[in-house]
Each structure stands twice: as C-alpha cells, then as structure tokens.
Amino acid sequence: xxxxxxxxxxxxxxxxxxxxxxxxxxxxxxxxxxxxxxxxxxxxxxxxxxxxxxxxxxxxxxxxxxxxxxxxxxxxxxxxxxxxxxxxxxxxxxxxxxxxxxxxxxxxxxxxxxxxxxxxxxxxxxxxxxxxxxxxxxxxxxxxxxxxxxxxxxxxxxxxxxxxxxxxxxxxxxxxxxxxxxxxxxxxxxxxxxxxxxxxxxxxxxxxxxxxxxxxxxxxxxxxxxxxxxxxxxxxxxxxxxxxxxxxxxxxxxxxxxxxxxxxxxxxxxxxxxx
Amino acid sequence: xxxxxxxxxxxxxxxxxxxxxxxxxxxxxxxxxxxxxxxxxxxxxxxxxxxxxxxxxxxxxxxxxxxxxxxxxxxxxxxxxxxxxxxxxxxxxxxxxxxxxxxxxxxxxxxxxxxxxxxxxxxxxxxxxxxxxxxxxxxxxxxxxxxxxxxxxxxxxxxxxxxxxxxxxxxxxxxxxxxxxxxxxxxxxxxxxxxxxxxxxxxxxxxxxxxxxxxxxxxxxxxxxxxxxxxxxxxxxxxxxxxxxxxxxxxxxxxxxxxxxxxxxxxxxxxxxxx
Numbered sequence: 016x017x018x019x020x021x022x023x024x025x026x027x028x029x030x031x032x033x034x035x036x037x038x039x040x041x042x043x044x045x046x047x048x049x050x051x052x053x054x055x056x057x058x059x060x061x062x063x064x065x066x067x068x069x070x071x072x073x074x075x076x077x078x079x080x081x082x083x084x085x086x087x088x089x090x091x092x093x094x095x096x097x098x099x100x101x102x103x104x105x106x107x108x109x110x111x112x113x114x115x116x117x118x119x120x121x122x123x124x125x126x127x128x129x130x131x132x133x134x135x136x137x138x139x140x141x142x143x144x145x146x147x148x149x150x151x152x153x154x155x156x157x158x159x160x161x162x163x164x165x166x167x168x169x170x171x172x173x174x175x176x177x178x179x180x181x182x183x184x185x186x187x188x189x190x191x192x193x194x195x196x197x198x199x200x201x202x203x204x205x206x207x208x209x210x211x212x213x214x215x216x217x218x219x220x221x222x223x224x225x226x227x228x229x230x231x232x233x234x235x236x237x238x239x240x241x242x243x244x245x246x247x248x249x250x251x252x253x254x255x256x257x258x259x260x261x262x263x264x265x266x267x268x269x270x271x272x273x274x275x276x277x278x279x280x281x282x283x284x285x286x287x288x289x290x
Numbered sequence: 291x292x293x294x295x296x297x298x299x300x301x302x303x304x305x306x307x308x309x310x311x312x313x314x315x316x317x318x319x320x321x322x323x324x325x326x327x328x329x330x331x332x333x334x335x336x337x338x339x340x341x342x343x344x345x346x347x348x349x350x351x352x353x354x355x356x357x358x359x360x361x362x363x364x365x366x367x368x369x370x371x372x373x374x375x376x377x378x379x380x381x382x383x384x385x386x387x388x389x390x391x392x393x394x395x396x397x398x399x400x401x402x403x404x405x406x407x408x409x410x411x412x413x414x415x416x417x418x419x420x421x422x423x424x425x426x427x428x429x430x431x432x433x434x435x436x437x438x439x440x441x442x443x444x445x446x447x448x449x450x451x452x453x454x455x456x457x458x459x460x461x462x463x464x465x466x467x468x469x470x471x472x473x474x475x476x477x478x479x480x481x482x483x484x485x486x487x488x489x490x491x492x493x494x495x496x497x498x499x500x501x502x503x504x505x506x507x508x509x510x511x512x513x514x515x516x517x518x519x520x521x522x523x524x525x526x527x528x529x530x531x532x533x534x535x536x537x538x539x540x541x542x543x544x545x546x547x548x549x550x551x552x553x554x555x556x557x558x559x560x561x562x563x564x565x
Contacts, residue, residue: 159434159457165532181537182434184458184489188542214459220495257440262456267463
C-alpha cells in the first residue's frame with residue numbers, strides 16, 4: 016500500500032490531459048520524493064517496486080516513465096531515492112534547456128514552423144529562437160479531442176510568437192506552406208519509430224511528400240532502451256460525442272524514414288544511412 | 291433581382307454543413323426550377339445568368355455546381371429550363387445508383403473500409419454492398435469541426451452496417467488496419483487532383499504508405515472540364531474555439547499518384563500510366 020499523498024500524485028498524473036511525457040516523468044519523480052519522505056527501510060523498498068508499476072501504468076506508451084523507474088534505485092535508504100529523483104528532475108530541466116539551445120539553431124529567419132499537439136521541448140526551442148531575435152511563424156493544430164493545441168496557442172501568445180491554429184485535418188494543406196516541422200515525442204524505440212500524439216505520422220507523411228524537413232525534439236530519456244515498435248502498447252481513451260463512441264488511441268508511430276533528425280540534449284540524432 | 295423563393299434556396303445551400311457537392315448541385319437544380327416557375331422571357335434569361343453566379347459562389351470549390359450552371363441553357367423559355375434542371379436531377383440520381391452498382395463490386399468479403407467525411411456516393415456503395423449480402427466493416431472519421439462523420443455513422447447504424455468512429459488524427463493508425471479506402475469528391479481537376487473534405491489527402495498518404503488501395507467515388511459531373519489544381523479556389527470558414535481563431539479550409543487536394551481509381555457512373559477511371 017502506497018501512502019495517500021503518493022497515490023494523489025499518481026491520480027493527478029492519470030488525469031493530466033494537456034502536458035506530455037516529460038512533465039509526467041517529472042511528476043513521477045516527485046512521487047518518489049514524497050514516498051521517500053514517508054517510508055524507509057523494507058517498507059520503502061516495497062513501496063519503490065509498487066510505485067514503479069503504478070508510474071508505468073499511468074501511460075505505458077511513454078518511455079520517459081519507464082526510464083524514470085529504471086533511474087530510481089531499489090534501496091532501503093530514503094536519502095538515496097530522494098537524491099536520484101531530484102537528479103532526474105534536474106537532468107530533465109537541463110536537457111530541455113539544451114534542446115532549446117540546439118534546436119533554436121535549426122530555425123532560420125522567417126521560417127514557417129508547423130507542429131502538432133503540445134510539446135514542452137518544442138515550446139522551449141521556439142522560446143529560445145525568439146530570445147535569439149529570430150523572426151518566424153508557427154502553424155499549430157488544435158489537437159482534438161483534448162485541444163492541447165489551444166494550450167500551446169496561449170503560451171505562444173504570451174511569448175509574442177506569431178501563430179495560426181488549424182484543425183487537425185488541415186495538416187496536409189498547411190504542411191505545403193511550412194518550411195520546417197517540429198514535434199515532440201513520448202517514446203522513441205530501438206528500431207527508430209517515434210511515438211507521439213496521434214496525427215504526428217500524418218504530419219510526417221505530408222512533410223515528406225512536400226519536401227519539408229521534419230524534426231523531433233526529445234530528451235534522451237524518451238529513448239526506450241529495449242522496446243521495438245510492436246512492443247509499445249498504445250494507450251486508448253475512448254469517449255462519446257452525440258451518443259456515438261469514438262475510438263481514441265492517443266499516439267501513433269512515425270518510422271524514422273520520414274524524420275530528418277531527433278533533437279536531443281546530446282545533439283541531433285540522424286537516421287542511419289540504410290533507412 | 292432573383293425571386294425571394296429562389297434566394298431562400300441559395301441561403302439554405304449556403305448554410306448546409308453536412309451534405310456534399312452532389313446534394314448541393316441537386317438543390318441548385320431546384321433553384322433553377324423555382325426560377326422558371328416564376329420568371330419567363332427576358333427576365334428569365336437575366337435570372338438564369340444571375341442565379342448561375344450565385345450557385346457557383348455558394349461553394350466555388352465544387353465542380354458539381356460549375357457543371358450544373360453549364361448544363362442549364364441560357365434561354366427565355368421556362369419549360370426548357372425546367373426540363374434541363376429535372377434532367378440534371380435525374381442523371382444525378384441515376385449516376386449515384388450506378389456508382390453503387392460498380393463500387394460495391396470492388397468490396398470483397400470481410401473488407402475493412404476506411405472513409406473520411408460524408409459522401410453520398412460512398413454511402414450508396416456501402417448500401418449496395420450490404421444489399422448484395424457482403425460482410426464488411428467501416429472505419430470513419432468524426433470529420434471536425436462540423437462532424438459529418440457522426441451523420442454518416444447514424445446512416446450506417448440505420449443500415450445495420452458495422453462501423454467504428456475515430457478522431458481525424460487517427461487516420462494513419464487506422465489506415466494500417468484497413469483493407470480499402472473509399473472517399474467522395476467535390477472536384478476532380480483536369481490534371482488529376484481530387485478535391486474533397488480537408489484530411490482526404492492525409493488518408494491517401496497513409497493508405498499509400500501502407501499499401502491500402504484508395505478509391506474515390508464521384509459522379510462524372512464532379513469532373514471539372516477546364517480547371518487545374520491551382521485554378522481551384524478552396525473555400526474557408528474560419529471559426530473560434532475558446533476565443534482562438536481556427537483556420538478552416540474545407541477541402542484539400544490529393545494528387546492522382548495516390549489514387550487507385552475513381553468510381554464514376556461511367557466506370558472506374560484509372561490514373562494514366564506515367565503518373
């Protein structure tokens with residue numbers, strides 16, 4: 016049995032509809048810190064195992080959660096757990112800043128950048144590019160049914176970055192007008208598939224068909240150490256509209272063939288030549 | 291000045307959000323009949339010209355409206371106008387039935403058919419296939435922001451055809467599960483582009499990437515006699531969601547390269563070999 020305060024964090028993670036894999040991993044790390052504040056010794060050791068399962072189950076598609084769980088040691092020492100969880104949070108923040116630095120260099124003057132869904136890594140890149148004085152425009156999708164795109168629009172508005180919001184179905188139309196595509200990721204598999212918000216694959220295909228370079232921005236902890244594309248379970252959250260059940264897988268998989276590069280804090284990973 | 295009864299039909303055409311190019315062309319033909327019931331002689335001749343402009347302006351993307359206007363003679367004789375408008379409506383109905391006959395032959399036993407938006411020609415094909423005793427399943431998109439997909443779902447439900455509704459962003463995910471794609475058209479240009487509800491291009495790309503045959507069902511009056519892809523004006527209807535303006539072009543263009551065939555009442559048109 017996990018303490019109620021820890022379960023409360025798990026519940027908030029489960030209910031989160033806008034933020035992505037990196038935010039949820041940070042919340043997961045905070046759950047470990049909370050656990051280590053309450054438990055110690057054998058109870059802590061058991062708690063770490065139990066929490067690991069719960070954290071991964073929040074969203075089994077997200078490699079960030081898997082890697083967080085791997086990062087936390089199985090120990091009876093609460094200080095050790097806290098230190099590692101805090102390290103994870105710090106690395107997460109540093110990775111994002113570095114992705115901003117590297118990614119913003121890819122943005123040229125007057126670029127028209129198309130994106131899909133809400134990615135904190137993409138947002139960081141846009142923010143840094145703006146700080147560097149670059150002029151560019153963002154085309155973003157609403158990202159139904161939860162409309163993360165509208166949350167991103169709000170942030171861009173605050174940052175005084177000019178943007179246009181489109182319906183998800185218009186990705187193909189607007190990919191033609193874009194000069195660069197930038198999306199986030201929830202999981203990057205060993206065989207080079209990028210799992211991200213459903214629709215990302217459609218944007219990648221459209222960009223490929225129109226010669227628009229398609230980049231993914233992702234902290235290295237989004238790279239899954241073992242899983243291949245078919246091993247990844249795609250989370251679904253069905254809903255109803257007008258009494259009709261709507262299927263709703265949250266993610267799709269884009270093969271590396273359609274990706275120009277993956278911007279990580281370690282540099283820009285490029286697809287192997289034979290792909 | 292057109293009679294109020296005719297203007298009323300035009301207004302209803304402008305407000306239509308679910309039905310497509312073939313339904314609107316039929317309404318346009320009814321507007322001509324109404325005009326011929328009220329006007330004759332020189333007033334009729336002037337009225338036909340004025341109505342022609344208004345009918346095309348209802349939706350300049352739709353070749354069906356352009357071809358209807360071409361079909362109606364410039365004459366002072368109301369009987370002639372009525373006869374031609376009625377002929378158009380009859381040909382429209384016959385074409386749809388014939389498309390149902392031809393198209394339903396393409397559907398194999400246990401086919402999984404993916405479609406986007408609401409097409410009366412596609413619906414006719416599905417209806418005929420069901421009547422022929424074929425067993426199949428339909429995957430359809432919601433088709434935001436007007437949700438024509440939900441209207442199609444209702445029709446399929448009445449016809450006892452089994453179906454699943456998906457969000458628009460999942461087209462790529464579900465194209466992989468489909469064995470056949472079937473969509474309608476609003477305009478087919480001389481250079482072989484199919485204009486249909488925005489998102490059709492995304493479905494075509496996904497099907498092409500997954501080896502799923504992609505067919506268009508369209509009466510021959512959806513083929514534009516002159517226009518090439520860049521001549522077609524794509525109608526836009528911006529809207530607001532949560533105070534944010536959302537761009538909303540209604541249609542996109544799919545190049546013939548991605549289309550296996552166009553099912554018309556004259557037969558199945560196939561792309562020229564060199565494409």
